[in-house]
Structures are given as C-alpha cells and as structure tokens.
Amino acid sequence: RKEVEQDPGPFNVPEGATVAFNCTYSNSASQSFFWYRQDCRKEPKLLMSVYSSGNEDGRFTAQLNRASQYISLLIRDSKLSDSATYLCVVNSSGGYQKVTFGTGTKLQVIP
Amino acid sequence: EPEVTQTPSHQVTQMGQEVILRCVPISNHLYFYWYRQILGQKVEFLVSFYNNEISEKSEIFDDQFSVERPDGSNFTLKIRSTKLEDSAMYFCASSVLGKTSTDTQYFGPGTRLTVL
Numbered sequence: 001r002k003e004v005e006q007d008p009g010p011f012n013v014p015e016g017a018t019v020a021f022n023c024t025y026s027n028s029a030s031q032s033f034f035w036y037r038q039d040c041r042k043e044p045k046l047l048m049s050v051y052s053s054g055n056e057d058g059r060f061t062a063q064l065n066r067a068s069q070y071i072s073l074l075i076r077d078s079k080l081s082d083s084a085t086y087l088c089v090v091n092s093s094g095g096y097q098k099v100t101f102g103t104g105t106k107l108q109v110i111p
Numbered sequence: 112e113p114e115v116t117q118t119p120s121h122q123v124t125q126m127g128q129e130v131i132l133r134c135v136p137i138s139n140h141l142y143f144y145w146y147r148q149i150l151g152q153k154v155e156f157l158v159s160f161y162n163n164e165i166s167e168k169s170e171i172f173d174d175q176f177s178v179e180r181p182d183g184s185n186f187t188l189k190i191r192s193t194k195l196e197d198s199a200m201y202f203c204a205s206s207v208l209g210k211t212s213t214d215t216q217y218f219g220p221g222t223r224l225t226v227l
Contacts, residue, residue: 043202043218044154087154098167099216101154 001026004090006102014110017078021105023088024070032091033064035073037084038104044087047073078109113137115219117203123225124193132188132222134203143186144204144216145178147171154202160186193226200224 006023013019025033033050048055050062050071061074071088088102116135124130136143145157158168160178175191186205190197200223204216 038154041200043220045218046215049215098156098159098169100156103153 003027003100004088004102006086006088006105008103008105010106010108012108012110013078015078015080017109018074018076019078019107020075021073021086021088021107022070023072023102024068025088025090025100026069027090028066028069030090032099033062033071034089034099035060035062035071036087036089036101038087039084044089044101047086075107078107080109080111083107083109115203115205115217117201117219117222119222120220121223121225123227126195126226127192130190130193130224132190132201132203132224134186134188134205134219135184136186136203136205137217138184140205140207140217142166142206142208142214143178143180144206145188146202146204146218147199148202148221149196149199157188190224193224195226198224198226 004025011019035047036044037047038044048057048062050064052064054063059076063072075082085104085106087104089099091099115137118133122130143160146154147157148154156169158172158178159166163180177189179187200221202221203219206214206216208214
C-alpha cells in the first residue's frame with residue numbers, strides 16, 4: 001500500500017459545484033496532515049492543515065478520520081481559480097520534518 | 112510578504128557534471144528543506160537541515176547529494192555527478208520551527224534541472 005494515496009482525477013466540475021477529494025495514508029502513527037495546492041509548474045502552497053476535529057476555511061473544509069486513516073477536502077461553490085492539483089501531505093513517523101506527499105488530485109473547474 | 116527565493120530558475124547540465132542549486136530561505140526561519148519533483152510525479156522529500164546540520168534525509172539523498180549553509184542567508188543543494196534521472200524540479204522550503212504539527216513550510220518557486 002502506498003504511504004499516501006489519492007485519486008489522480010481529473011475531476012472536471014462546473015463552476016459553483018461542490019467537490020470532495022479523499023486521501024488515504026498507510027502509517028497509523030502519522031500525526032500531521034495537510035492539504036496543499038499546486039498550480040501547473042509552480043511550487044506547492046499550503047491550503048490548510050487538517051485537525052482531528054475537522055476545520056473549515058471559507059469554502060474549504062478538511063476532515064480527518066484516524067480510524068479509517070483517511071483525510072478529505074471539500075470545496076464548496078467552486079471557482080475557476082480553484083483549478084489546480086490538490087496534494088495530500090502527511091508527516092512520516094519518526095521525524096517531525098519529513099513529510100510524504102500524495103501524487104495529487106487534479107481539479108478542473110469549467111465555466 | 113517574505114518569500115523563499117531560488118536560483119537559477121532553470122539549469123541545464125551535462126551528465127556527470129556537478130551542479131549547485133541555491134536558495135534563500137525566509138530570514139527568521141530556522142529549518143530548511145529540499146524536495147524534488149520529477150515531471151508528472153509526486154513531490155519527494157530529500158533532506159531537512161537545522162543548526163548547520165542535516166536533521167533528516169530520505170533514501171533518495173545518497174552520497175552524491177550534499178547541502179550547505181555557506182553564509183547567513185543561502186542554503187545550497189549540491190549534486191556531485193549528475194545523472195539523467197536527476198532531471199526534475201527542485202524545491203527549497205523553510206519553516207520557523209521544525210514541527211510539522213504546528214508549523215508551515217513555505218516553498219520557493221523551484222529550480223528546473225535538466226541533465227543531458
């Protein structure tokens with residue numbers, strides 16, 4: 001099983017739609033979870049950290065399910081500018097700094 | 112807003128040559144990182160650096176790689192004898208602290224390395 005697994009997509013959704021991405025991780029000892037966004041040929045940028053209680057930032061909601069070892073990201077009212085690849089990131093056991101990236105899920109919001 | 116900068120934006124080199132990729136982390140940050148992303152693949156952790164020494168490294172970071180903080184601002188990644196498979200985008204990142212549970216890593220724009 002891959003350390004961090006995501007559906008690569010692409011997800012093609014109309015503007016205004018709600019879209020959800022899931023990510024599973026294999027290491028039950030992982031402590032930190034993040035969603036990053038990466039535009040084509042650009043650097044990853046932190047979208048949000050994921051907390052056990054779930055967290056929301058505007059149109060974005062992240063959830064963590066430790067028992068099932070998955071993380072989700074929900075985007076409401078999709079905008080054209082949301083088109084990007086969304087990267088699930090998990091810290092690896094045994095170290096604070098080393099993180100593992102998923103391969104990313106590509107989102108294309110269509111007018 | 113402070114940002115991580117990297118130079119050059121694109122480096123082309125011949126196989127077997129040495130390359131040095133440069134990064135200037137955000138000034139008050141204490142932890143520095145290198146990642147690579149082969150075209151079409153995921154971002155991969157290479158190494159983290161704190162207090163002038165490597166704190167963690169991945170299995171990718173073998174003897175051909177080294178990192179250095181030669182002065183108070185630059186953070187470099189050296190690849191001693193480049194191979195074709197080293198062609199990738201190399202991202203530098205920095206964070207204030209090293210605990211990913213409470214800290215954000217800020218990424219630079221990357222250096223695209225092409226090995227011919």
